[in-house]
Amino acid sequence: MSVDINELALPDGQIVSDPEEISKLSSDKFTEAIEETSQPLAVIQAKSVEDVQAAVKFANQNQIPVTARGAGTSIVNGSAAEKGGFVIDLTQLNKILEINIPNQYAVVQAGVLNSDLDDEVRKQGYFFSPDPGSKRISSVGGNIATNAGGMSSLKYGTTKQSVVGLQVVLADGRLVELGGKTFKNNAPYDLTDLFVGSEGTLGIITAATVKLLPVPFGNPVTGLATFNDMKQLSVGVQNISGSGLYPSMMEALNKTSIEALDNLEKSDLGKGGAESLLIFQLDVAPAGAVDALKKILAKSGALQVNVTDDPDYAKKIIKIRQDYYQAEAAYGRLIVEDVAVPLSKLPELADFVENLKFTSKVTAFLGGHAGDGNFHPNFAVSKEYAETPADVNEAINKIFKYVQSIGGTISAEHGIGDLKYQWVRPQLGADVVELQRQVKKAFDPNNILNPGRKV
Amino acid sequence: MSVDINELALPDGQIVSDPEEISKLSSDKFTEAIEETSQPLAVIQAKSVEDVQAAVKFANQNQIPVTARGAGTSIVNGSAAEKGGFVIDLTQLNKILEINIPNQYAVVQAGVLNSDLDDEVRKQGYFFSPDPGSKRISSVGGNIATNAGGMSSLKYGTTKQSVVGLQVVLADGRLVELGGKTFKNNAPYDLTDLFVGSEGTLGIITAATVKLLPVPFGNPVTGLATFNDMKQLSVGVQNISGSGLYPSMMEALNKTSIEALDNLEKSDLGKGGAESLLIFQLDVAPAGAVDALKKILAKSGALQVNVTDDPDYAKKIIKIRQDYYQAEAAYGRLIVEDVAVPLSKLPELADFVENLKFTSKVTAFLGGHAGDGNFHPNFAVSKEYAETPADVNEAINKIFKYVQSIGGTISAEHGIGDLKYQWVRPQLGADVVELQRQVKKAFDPNNILNPGRKV
Numbered sequence: 001m002s003v004d005i006n007e008l009a010l011p012d013g014q015i016v017s018d019p020e021e022i023s024k025l026s027s028d029k030f031t032e033a034i035e036e037t038s039q040p041l042a043v044i045q046a047k048s049v050e051d052v053q054a055a056v057k058f059a060n061q062n063q064i065p066v067t068a069r070g071a072g073t074s075i076v077n078g079s080a081a082e083k084g085g086f087v088i089d090l091t092q093l094n095k096i097l098e099i100n101i102p103n104q105y106a107v108v109q110a111g112v113l114n115s116d117l118d119d120e121v122r123k124q125g126y127f128f129s130p131d132p133g134s135k136r137i138s139s140v141g142g143n144i145a146t147n148a149g150g151m152s153s154l155k156y157g158t159t160k161q162s163v164v165g166l167q168v169v170l171a172d173g174r175l176v177e178l179g180g181k182t183f184k185n186n187a188p189y190d191l192t193d194l195f196v197g198s199e200g201t202l203g204i205i206t207a208a209t210v211k212l213l214p215v216p217f218g219n220p221v222t223g224l225a226t227f228n229d230m231k232q233l234s235v236g237v238q239n240i241s242g243s244g245l246y247p248s249m250m251e252a253l254n255k256t257s258i259e260a261l262d263n264l265e266k267s268d269l270g271k272g273g274a275e276s277l278l279i280f281q282l283d284v285a286p287a288g289a290v291d292a293l294k295k296i297l298a299k300s301g302a303l304q305v306n307v308t309d310d311p312d313y314a315k316k317i318i319k320i321r322q323d324y325y326q327a328e329a330a331y332g333r334l335i336v337e338d339v340a341v342p343l344s345k346l347p348e349l350a351d352f353v354e355n356l357k358f359t360s361k362v363t364a365f366l367g368g369h370a371g372d373g374n375f376h377p378n379f380a381v382s383k384e385y386a387e388t389p390a391d392v393n394e395a396i397n398k399i400f401k402y403v404q405s406i407g408g409t410i411s412a413e414h415g416i417g418d419l420k421y422q423w424v425r426p427q428l429g430a431d432v433v434e435l436q437r438q439v440k441k442a443f444d445p446n447n448i449l450n451p452g453r454k455v
Numbered sequence: 456m457s458v459d460i461n462e463l464a465l466p467d468g469q470i471v472s473d474p475e476e477i478s479k480l481s482s483d484k485f486t487e488a489i490e491e492t493s494q495p496l497a498v499i500q501a502k503s504v505e506d507v508q509a510a511v512k513f514a515n516q517n518q519i520p521v522t523a524r525g526a527g528t529s530i531v532n533g534s535a536a537e538k539g540g541f542v543i544d545l546t547q548l549n550k551i552l553e554i555n556i557p558n559q560y561a562v563v564q565a566g567v568l569n570s571d572l573d574d575e576v577r578k579q580g581y582f583f584s585p586d587p588g589s590k591r592i593s594s595v596g597g598n599i600a601t602n603a604g605g606m607s608s609l610k611y612g613t614t615k616q617s618v619v620g621l622q623v624v625l626a627d628g629r630l631v632e633l634g635g636k637t638f639k640n641n642a643p644y645d646l647t648d649l650f651v652g653s654e655g656t657l658g659i660i661t662a663a664t665v666k667l668l669p670v671p672f673g674n675p676v677t678g679l680a681t682f683n684d685m686k687q688l689s690v691g692v693q694n695i696s697g698s699g700l701y702p703s704m705m706e707a708l709n710k711t712s713i714e715a716l717d718n719l720e721k722s723d724l725g726k727g728g729a730e731s732l733l734i735f736q737l738d739v740a741p742a743g744a745v746d747a748l749k750k751i752l753a754k755s756g757a758l759q760v761n762v763t764d765d766p767d768y769a770k771k772i773i774k775i776r777q778d779y780y781q782a783e784a785a786y787g788r789l790i791v792e793d794v795a796v797p798l799s800k801l802p803e804l805a806d807f808v809e810n811l812k813f814t815s816k817v818t819a820f821l822g823g824h825a826g827d828g829n830f831h832p833n834f835a836v837s838k839e840y841a842e843t844p845a846d847v848n849e850a851i852n853k854i855f856k857y858v859q860s861i862g863g864t865i866s867a868e869h870g871i872g873d874l875k876y877q878w879v880r881p882q883l884g885a886d887v888v889e890l891q892r893q894v895k896k897a898f899d900p901n902n903i904l905n906p907g908r909k910v
Contacts (some may be wrong), residue, residue, distance in 0.1 A: 218741040
């Protein structure tokens with residue numbers, strides 16, 4: 001590499017070139033199964049938008065690959081650095097620039113943590129609806145770059161639906177503003193939405209205008225129901241959906257997940273042979289909702305049913321869902337996958353995951369957002385293995401193939417990152433991939449932004 | 456033009472070349488203020504997707520401009536034909552291909568009328584949420600191409616939020632499927648969303664998979680309130696929004712609109728000096744909503760207040776909003792505009808519209824979707840004028856300029872069409888326009904799809 005990095009005019013300390021420091025910032029924080037990690041040339045610690053512009057401009061002029069990095073909490077190695085490239089660390093762009101309650105938006109820098117924004121606006125009776133499991137540790141910029149979801153996506157959509165405008169550094173270092181401050185905007189094309197989920201390949205998101213929602217009126221209604229199997233649970237989900245009660249959360253867990261929770265909580269969720277569990281909440285509950293839900297669940301063949309508008313009881317139910325990852329992790333090192341299928345295909349997906357055979361010591365779980373067809377097939381791998389056993393990787397590949405065969409997608413809310421791009425082409429087909437490449441080229445003609453993300 | 460149109464192998468009758476017939480299909484049906492209409496070479500009456508493919512392929516090979524046409528109900532001359540071009544009429548692609556209740560979607564051809572789909576799925580307890588005023592006469596394809604809105608966009612979003620997948624004929628005649636059948640899908644880029652609102656410039660939408668929503672549970676709560684002025688009404692809107700009651704509709708009308716309604720209905724909405732009117736509905740009403748709304752409105756300084764969960768009374772309130780266009784049209788030929796501003800700017804916009812001075816005989820109205828900042832400044836022009844008087848056109852231009860100066864957009868839910876494109880550049884800026892052109896080029900390298908839509 002014949003580039004003289006000293007020509008990039010940034011203050012001392014902002015260009016990190018110590019190999020060990022660089023290494024820490026060259027991949028995801030928590031993805032344990034990273035196949036290969038490339039050593040970039042340097043990490044740029046951006047303290048201002050101008051720093052990002054300067055670094056990207058320099059990179060573009062010198063054909064240096066650029067990987068933007070938020071909190072590093074992707075679990076598809078979304079923060080994988082490129083060999084000889086720049087990592088631009090955006091964590092210090094962490095200011096909430098404006099909270100505008102009359103206009104129901106906030107303007108935040110990319111590095112602001114999701115929950116820091118959410119906590120702040122809740123003081124004023126509003127909330128930031130995207131609620132990925134990582135919300136306490138992931139940044140708004142990362143949420144946008146990966147179009148992160150969460151439990152409340154069922155009602156409020158993924159991060160995309162919260163993004164009103166973006167500030168973006170283009171591949172040549174120019175700064176542009178996309179979108180605006182209005183909730184309806186038909187001056188095409190909607191480049192704002194195009195950037196949501198683009199994972200650092202079209203430009204670098206440095207700030208965003210996001211929609212704030214008012215905290216719902218009244219008491220939520222919360223419930224739990226168990227069923228004989230996922231097929232029966234799916235009947236319950238369909239019936240609740242069809243009722244027009246508009247749950248803000250509808251989470252399903254399979255039989256291994258129930259066992260794990262019963263082990264952790266010393267509970268008896270599996271009572272009566274229950275092999276599936278549904279946890280749901282209506283954040284806006286119409287009069288009569290509790291009785292209606294009880295009736296719907298009885299009609300749907302539920303075993304155990306609890307529906308309540310008592311806040312303390314609700315907390316206990318929600319805690320079960322919150323403890324789920326901890327319950328799984330007791331079985332080993334956890335690999336979390338992310339797929340979506342058409343709503344009615346949940347029973348088939350559950351069967352498929354439960355029928356996977358392993359010779360290595362691993363437990364497969366299936367849980368997720370039943371209301372929008374987004375499930376996480378998770379694998380707890382015995383800690384005795386230094387690397388993920390081959391049969392687990394094979395099982396994951398089988399699931400992806402199966403999901404695509406039933407009209408699903410290999411990424412619902414986690415993105416493609418460095419680990420899933422080989423699945424994009426079979427899912428989209430050659431013609432659509434070609435269109436995507438043309439779009440990429442329109443924004444990044446020199447192919448410097450995450451160039452290794454092959455579609 | 457040296458093209459021999461007979462080389463396009465379509466059955467007799469599908470290629471219309473009679474000038475009078477062509478002329479009828481070369482512009483919007485109802486836009487009366489069309490500045491210029493170009494005579495295309497022919498209208499292609501597509502009876503199948505293959506017809507569209509054949510026509511577009513032929514056009515691409517022969518550098519013939521192509522304008523796709525749905526029901527022709529755009530009011531920005533979105534269906535303006537190109538001189539010497541093809542108009543592809545999609546109205547005969549009008550089949551509902553699939554209604555899939557368990558998976559909560561429908562697959563429809565582009566020419567299906569919005570309300571035909573909606574009527575059909577309501578029989579099964581679901582609805583199609585996009586509700587443009589044109590829903591009885593506009594097609595789903597047109598709704599998608601223009602990202603149409605409506606009253607329920609406040610809660611359910613514009614058409615974009617209902618589109619799950621698209622079937623598109625590309626500029627070279629290839630057919631591609633974008634998106635899929637899942638409600639979450641993070642295999643970037645989201646080309647489905649990019650096509651929504653692209654107004655026939657990136658490809659021709661021939662079919663769509665759209666999300667269906669369950670008809671809400673329980674009785675809606677409906678209300679009406681009057682205020683001294685738009686500033687006071689805006690306080691009411693802010694307070695209702697902030698309450699977390701999540702109205703599914705929140706419509707504001709200004710003083711001339713109230714006068715027009717009182718004239719039509721022989722009512723007394725203007726009682727007590729009321730110069731602004733709010734009509735709202737909660738399609739999912741939490742217990743206590745009626746009392747809460749009454750309190751909020753009293754606190755917000757409302758004059759007359761009616762809030763009800765009685766369905767018959769609700770119908771009377773909703774009818775007032777439904778009659779609004781008829782009330783305005785009694786004053787002359789109606790020109791309907793469409794802008795959006797940040798939520799808190801409604802009073803300023805109302806002042807601006809009400810202070811416009813005219814020497815010609817015209818009445819200016821302001822009404823619209825107060826909950827999402829989308830308003831329609833409308834003008835009833837005396838029928839004695841054959842053409843729109845110059846001062847009305849000037850007033851519209853002044854409004855666009857003003858809206859842009861306060862952070863708004865010159866198109867919220869009607870698109871850009873042939874009438875607004877000169878406003879896109881000042882709103883987006885040269886850099887973003889350049890990006891848009893690159894995107895256009897990626898999809899339509901020969902620039903045959905609505906090439907006159909300059910951005």
